[in-house]
Amino acid sequence: QVQLQESxxxxxxxxxxxxxxxxxxxxxxxTNYYYWSWIRQAPxxxxxxxxxxxxxxxxxxxxxxxxxxSIARDxxxxxFTLQLSSVTPEDTAVYYCASGNDxxxxxxxxxxxxxxx
Numbered sequence: 143q144v145q146l147q148e149s150x151x152x153x154x155x156x157x158x159x160x161x162x163x164x165x166x167x168x169x170x171x172x173t174n175y176y177y178w179s180w181i182r183q184a185p186x187x188x189x190x191x192x193x194x195x196x197x198x199x200x201x202x203x204x205x206x207x208x209x210x211x212s213i214a215r216d217x218x219x220x221x222f223t224l225q226l227s228s229v230t231p232e233d234t235a236v237y238y239c240a241s242g243n244d245x246x247x248x249x250x251x252x253x254x255x256x257x258x259x
Contacts, residue, residue, distance in 0.1 A: 143168050143248075144166065144167070144168045144169035144175075144241060144248045145166070145167045145168050145237055145248070145250075145251065146164050146165050146166055146167075146239045146240065146248060146250040146255040147164065147167070147199065147239075147250050147251070148159060148162055148163070148164055148237060148239050148242060148250045148251070148252060149157045149162065149163050149165065149253065149254065150162035150163055150240065150255070151162075151201075151228075151250050152253065152254060152255060152256060153248075153255075153256050153257075153258065154229055154233075154255060154256070155257070155258070155259055156206075156229060156230055156257055156259055157228055157229070157230075157259075158229060159225055159226065159227045159229070159245040160224070160225065160226040160229050160233060160255055160257070161223065161224070161225050162180070162223065162224045162239075162253065162255070163188070163221050163222075163223050163224075164178070164180075164221060164222050164224075164239030164250060165216070165219075165220070165221050166178075166220045166221065166222075166241070166256075167220070170220060170234070171195075171197065171215055171220055171222055171239075172197050172199050172217055172219075173197060173243055174197070174241070175196075175197065175241045175243060175247070175248075176197055176242075176243040177196055177202070177235065177242060177243060177246075178194060178195050178196055178197075178239070178240075178241050178242045179191065179192075179193070179194035179239065179241070179242075179246060180192040180194065180213070180237065180238070180239055180240075181192055181237075181238045181239075181240055182235040182236065182237045182238065183235055183236050183238070183252075184232070184233075184234060184235040185235070186194070187235075189233075190202055191204055191209060192206075192224065192226075192237075192249065193207070193211050193213050194213065194237075195213050195214070195215055195222055195251075196254065198216065199215070200229055202215055207226070210226055210227045210228055211224070211225070211226055212224075212225040212226075213225075213226070222239070224237070228235075229257045230256075230257060231257050231258065233257050234255065234256050234257045235254075235255065236252040236253065236254050236255075237252065237253055237254075237255055238250055240254045246256070
């Protein structure tokens with residue numbers, strides 16, 4: 143079945159760029175499902191949609207994070223990435239990659255990213 147796994151540094155310093163990679167297996171980011179998404183959950187808060195890239199390559203970003211968010215994909219490696227620039231401690235969260243259309247049917251287990259000096 144489709145599986146997703148997040149990877150990247152767990153600690154980022156304020157003002158730097160948070161970079162994460164989602165590796166997909168059991169399916170293709172170009173042919174399976176419409177959206178390949180990044181979602182995060184800060185401590186004590188609910189889920190927040192960050193953005194997504196569709197199977198076609200079209201990009202969608204949260205309006206509140208758009209100016210700091212860059213999502214891309216590497217079709218050869220079947221991966222998609224997240225870069226969030228100018229981070230602050232408010233960006234500390236568990237970051238998930240997920241896949242689906244109207245609903246996110248498949249999720250990675252998530253990875254905690256802490257923004258701290």
